[in-house]
Amino acid sequence: MTETLNDLLQSPAALPVALGVLAALAVGVVAILVILLRPKPPVTDPESEQRLRELNARLDAMGSWLQNAHGQLAQTVNTRLDAVSQNLGESMKTTAKHTSDHLQALHSRLAVIDQAQKNITELSSTVTSLQSVLSNKQSRGAFGQGQLEAIVADVLPKGAYEFQYTLTNRTKPDCVVFMPDSGPLVIDAKFPLEAMTALRDAQTDEERKLAAARVRTDIAKHVSDIAGKYLIPGETQDIALMFIPSESVYADLHEQFDDLVQKAQRARVMIVSPTLMVMAIQVIKQVRKDAAMREAADQIRTEVGMMLKDVSLLSDRVRKLQSHFNQANADIDQILISTGKIEKRAGKIEGLDFDADTPATAEVIAAPVRKVAGE
Numbered sequence: 001m002t003e004t005l006n007d008l009l010q011s012p013a014a015l016p017v018a019l020g021v022l023a024a025l026a027v028g029v030v031a032i033l034v035i036l037l038r039p040k041p042p043v044t045d046p047e048s049e050q051r052l053r054e055l056n057a058r059l060d061a062m063g064s065w066l067q068n069a070h071g072q073l074a075q076t077v078n079t080r081l082d083a084v085s086q087n088l089g090e091s092m093k094t095t096a097k098h099t100s101d102h103l104q105a106l107h108s109r110l111a112v113i114d115q116a117q118k119n120i121t122e123l124s125s126t127v128t129s130l131q132s133v134l135s136n137k138q139s140r141g142a143f144g145q146g147q148l149e150a151i152v153a154d155v156l157p158k159g160a161y162e163f164q165y166t167l168t169n170r171t172k173p174d175c176v177v178f179m180p181d182s183g184p185l186v187i188d189a190k191f192p193l194e195a196m197t198a199l200r201d202a203q204t205d206e207e208r209k210l211a212a213a214r215v216r217t218d219i220a221k222h223v224s225d226i227a228g229k230y231l232i233p234g235e236t237q238d239i240a241l242m243f244i245p246s247e248s249v250y251a252d253l254h255e256q257f258d259d260l261v262q263k264a265q266r267a268r269v270m271i272v273s274p275t276l277m278v279m280a281i282q283v284i285k286q287v288r289k290d291a292a293m294r295e296a297a298d299q300i301r302t303e304v305g306m307m308l309k310d311v312s313l314l315s316d317r318v319r320k321l322q323s324h325f326n327q328a329n330a331d332i333d334q335i336l337i338s339t340g341k342i343e344k345r346a347g348k349i350e351g352l353d354f355d356a357d358t359p360a361t362a363e364v365i366a367a368p369v370r371k372v373a374g375e
Contacts, residue, residue, distance in 0.1 A: 025066065032059065144189035144245040145174050147274065152177070152187075155281040160288060167236070171229045177284055179237060180291030185284070186230040186240040187277075190222040196249050199256075216260055219253070223264040231268060239268045241280065247273050 145163075152161050152175055165176040165184065176184035195218045199211035222242060230240050242264065244250045250273035254261055264271055272280060293300070 025062075144191045144243065147245040148175055148187065148189045148243050148277070151274065151277050152281055155278070155285055156288075160285075167230065167232060169229070169232060173226075173230050173240075174243075176236075177281075179284070180288055183232075183234070183236045185237045186226070187243055188226050188230065188240065189243045189245060191245055191249075192218045192222070193246070193249065194218075196252055199252075212256070215253075215257060219257065219260050219264070223267050223269045226269050227267045239270055241277070242269050242271045243277055244271060244273055247275065250276075 149163055156177065159178075161175060161177045163175050164172045166172050173186045173188045175187040177187065178184050192215065195211065195215040199208065199215055202208040202211045226240050226242055230236060231238070244253070250271070253271065261271055
């Protein structure tokens with residue numbers, strides 16, 4: 001029975017059942033005690049007294065067992081409560097740590113979002129200011145001229161170009177590039193943004209037709225102005241460049257107004273975008289470099305001749321140095337032969353190994369004679 005009770009106590013699910021069983025046993029014991037303590041007539045039967053003593057002993061044993069079981073049950077309950085409290089505390093600590101980590105990560109992401117929002121706000125203000133700049137015709141012209149000046153100044157050296165150069169007819173294009181052996185190349189910046197914006201924003205066929213007509217009128221006027229003002233025979237190049245500081249506007253012109261572009265080419269005005277402008281300036285730079293090399297051809301030929309003379313002198317000096325090295329090598333060989341002979345004769349002297357056929361004509365060095373004082 002004790003083992004069964006222990007098994008019940010070790011099972012968390014059977015804890016209420018064990019408590020009920022103990023309570024029922026306690027009630028039974030109390031009832032038995034009441035019955036036994038009830039006054040009875042004196043009994044003189046020895047067997048009854050023996051049974052009574054045995055019953056009292058059993059009751060005492062049951063009481064002590066119940067007390068031990070109650071203590072064990074209380075200890076088990078306390079142990080389980082401590083374990084549950086510890087697990088609950090650890091779980092709360094872990095949950096608090098995870099919550100703190102998530103809050104920190106959330107704060108970091110919110111900081112990134114705030115920075116992105118700030119960047120978007122700054123970009124929006126920049127776009128707004130750019131729109132305000134481009135909405136004004138004079139500001140738009142200054143923007144295109146500034147971009148043209150940046151492209152030209154980044155590639156060509158100073159002196160190869162000039163901004164706002166005055167031609168003989170008193171006109172001033174945005175930029176001229178001085179070409180070798182001929183007149184300057186004229187570059188003028190134009191930005192037909194209003195007409196292209198109206199064409200993009202057109203909703204009906206009638207609006208698109210009017211916007212397209214406006215684009216044709218503006219481009220034709222720009223081409224006519226450049227060809228009439230800046231193409232001066234005998235002074236400038238036969239062609240001029242019309243710089244459009246927008247790749248999208250340039251692409252729209254070529255896509256929707258190809259006939260207008262061809263008409264400008266027939267008028268010797270080449271429409272270029274920023275990318276084509278960079279390529280054209282690079283080509284001009286190479287042309288100027290080739291012309292400078294042709295002008296300096298005589299100097300280059302003279303320098304090459306002097307260089308060949310220096311190389312010839314260097315070759316002669318190397319040959320002389322080689323002969324010195326060869327003579328030094330021959331002298332070293334002779335020295336090695338002499339040292340070999342000396343080593344061989346020293347070995348014979350040390351071993352007293354003298355050849356009988358030693359030539360008698362060998363030069364004998366006289367031994368030094370010590371003079372005694374007084375002689």
